[in-house]
Amino acid sequence: MNFDLTQEQTMIRKLMRDFAEGEVAPGADERDRTKRFPKEIFDKMAELNLMGLPFPEEYGGGGADTISFAIAVEELSRVCASTGITYSAHISLGCAPLYLFGTEEQKQKYLVPLCEGKTLGSFGLTEPNAGSDAGGTKTRAVKDGDGWVINGSKCFITNASYAKFLALTAATGNMGNVREITAFIVPTDAPGFRVIDNYVKMGLHSSNTTELILENVRVTDQEILGEIGKGFRQFLITLDGGRIGIGAMAVGIAQGAYELALKYAKERVQFGQSISKFQAIQHKLADMHMQIELARTYVYKAAWLKDQGRKFTKEASICKLYASEVAMNVCNQAVQIHGGWGYMHDYKVERFFRDAKLTEIGEGTSEIQRNIIAREIGC
Amino acid sequence: MNILVCLKQTFDTEERITIENGKINEDGAEFVINPYDEYAVEEAIKLKEQHGGEVTVITIGPERAEQALRTAMAMGADKGVIVDLEDLGDQVDEHTIAQVLAATIREEDLDFDIILCGYMAVDDGSAQVGPRLAELLEIPHISTITKLTVEGDKVSVEKDVEGDVEYIDAKLPILVTAQQGLNDPRYPSLPGIMKAKKKPLTRLELDDLDLDEEEIAAKTEIIETFLPPKKEAGKILTGDLADQAKELVQLLRSEAKVI
Numbered sequence: 026m027n028f029d030l031t032q033e034q035t036m037i038r039k040l041m042r043d044f045a046e047g048e049v050a051p052g053a054d055e056r057d058r059t060k061r062f063p064k065e066i067f068d069k070m071a072e073l074n075l076m077g078l079p080f081p082e083e084y085g086g087g088g089a090d091t092i093s094f095a096i097a098v099e100e101l102s103r104v105c106a107s108t109g110i111t112y113s114a115h116i117s118l119g120c121a122p123l124y125l126f127g128t129e130e131q132k133q134k135y136l137v138p139l140c141e142g143k144t145l146g147s148f149g150l151t152e153p154n155a156g157s158d159a160g161g162t163k164t165r166a167v168k169d170g171d172g173w174v175i176n177g178s179k180c181f182i183t184n185a186s187y188a189k190f191l192a193l194t195a196a197t198g199n200m201g202n203v204r205e206i207t208a209f210i211v212p213t214d215a216p217g218f219r220v221i222d223n224y225v226k227m228g229l230h231s232s233n234t235t236e237l238i239l240e241n242v243r244v245t246d247q248e249i250l251g252e253i254g255k256g257f258r259q260f261l262i263t264l265d266g267g268r269i270g271i272g273a274m275a276v277g278i279a280q281g282a283y284e285l286a287l288k289y290a291k292e293r294v295q296f297g298q299s300i301s302k303f304q305a306i307q308h309k310l311a312d313m314h315m316q317i318e319l320a321r322t323y324v325y326k327a328a329w330l331k332d333q334g335r336k337f338t339k340e341a342s343i344c345k346l347y348a349s350e351v352a353m354n355v356c357n358q359a360v361q362i363h364g365g366w367g368y369m370h371d372y373k374v375e376r377f378f379r380d381a382k383l384t385e386i387g388e389g390t391s392e393i394q395r396n397i398i399a400r401e402i403g404c
Numbered sequence: 405m406n407i408l409v410c411l412k413q414t415f416d417t418e419e420r421i422t423i424e425n426g427k428i429n430e431d432g433a434e435f436v437i438n439p440y441d442e443y444a445v446e447e448a449i450k451l452k453e454q455h456g457g458e459v460t461v462i463t464i465g466p467e468r469a470e471q472a473l474r475t476a477m478a479m480g481a482d483k484g485v486i487v488d489l490e491d492l493g494d495q496v497d498e499h500t501i502a503q504v505l506a507a508t509i510r511e512e513d514l515d516f517d518i519i520l521c522g523y524m525a526v527d528d529g530s531a532q533v534g535p536r537l538a539e540l541l542e543i544p545h546i547s548t549i550t551k552l553t554v555e556g557d558k559v560s561v562e563k564d565v566e567g568d569v570e571y572i573d574a575k576l577p578i579l580v581t582a583q584q585g586l587n588d589p590r591y592p593s594l595p596g597i598m599k600a601k602k603k604p605l606t607r608l609e610l611d612d613l614d615l616d617e618e619e620i621a622a623k624t625e626i627i628e629t630f631l632p633p634k635k636e637a638g639k640i641l642t643g644d645l646a647d648q649a650k651e652l653v654q655l656l657r658s659e660a661k662v663i
Contacts, residue, residue, distance in 0.1 A: 032471065032474055032600075032601060033597055033598060033600075033601065035471065036471075036474065036475060036478055036592065036597045036600070037594070037597060039436075039475070040591055040592055040594075040597065043591060044591055047591075072593070073591055073592075073593045073594055074593050074594040074595050075594050078594060082595075087594035087595065087598060088595075088598050089594065089597075089598065
């Protein structure tokens, strides 16, 4: 048992902390107000070769591990959760399925430019009537000659406006009572493909969340990700990895809000002393600190299992569920400790609070996580 | 071009300093490359990028200081030397450090055209080691530089002199010390970080160097270590200006004892 980070992980944390504070934190409040997507941040990350962080060097990746990926997402989210989720989705939803299920040719054609940061990664799964219930998938791909014709729509798709291509799921037939789902890699500039960036969101204002409309979009057999009918299994595996990213994002948001609350509590003087001297505030801060420590440790455990090549489905769900609920609680208390100022934009914690909510919803709601955990423990 | 950088691992500048049993408590503290030394590392890598050659980073410190060398390697330095002086205990000051650095450079046969150091370390702030080392190696030095140009063996620098600038020309070999403003240190890239561990690192102890312990023993002694007194609320003088001036002079003389 060893709770120390390795030398590389330590250096990656230092790099991501410095990068986040130097390049991401300035302007984060403004981006929250203007809803501007910070393309330049990802260009700079590409220069440092961070856009393919956990993938092998032969595909243009950085050769780092999943723990380092979690560290990177946490450090970005600690100052700007929009940047954190963009990066997390790029790696764990955009790149990972291509790395895990793509043919060698597909990896060269699609994974390499993703790792080099020439385009952002995205994954088209959710539909108006199908999220975790993939059986509701209405997008259909119909065989037509030597290719396929896809029709349908997707919603809440992260990064698609900045993606040159993305993997998306479509029903290709029925297997008994179950719909046969296949993933296709589709260029976003294909005729009939529209990406609509039109949502008014609660938070994560400077991340890109889109709707996809596919009208008679044609792809060839070469664009099938892996094999026909494997789409459902593929996205279950993909989401396991994605949950580590969301867990890390939740830890980062909580850490950022907690640090702000601790600093404020020490500075704010009421009744003749700083409010951090009052036990009511001390206990809040102690709980916040404790919860974040536990959440982070569990994110690392899930990431470590993945790095060991072991099963991590249950642990990924636990880390995502626990960390996201911690993030909501910590942000709530951070606003409370700030009092009236906490409700104001300038004190940042209200942004963290709004951003945190997504972590209880995205990549499987808390309810779905409990279902998964229940299934894994044999209910 | 052979470039040497001498660096020190210091407390993270955001770390809160506490004192335990008369000593600064290092437990759980985060350490970084001394910020002025980081400018020296960056400048060295820039020189290598312009002129080719090799950057060697040298540090004196305990095992944890290896992390500082690995960080410099992640930024682009090629190899490192770490000297552990644990055996000397507290008998270490700027004199000792300069002697050990000079001996390391001589005995490891580290060729150099230029040596870069930070102009001072943010922990003890003595600003002595660079100039002392240059003296021992019998090469010229220029301290607190904010710009460096090397062409052939010609060296041109801009030196910060209390907010003014001095332009100095010199020749290689030379030792220069970095002032804030010299450059903007790069972030280490991910491939840099992943490769850093594989770069050659030489570990030395005092016994590996041909040095007389008495000769290098500290020439100074730390009498006491204490935190600065808590800042107290200022005093606002009132009344007409002439009286205020009179009172101010009086207070500066009798209370603050600065005039």
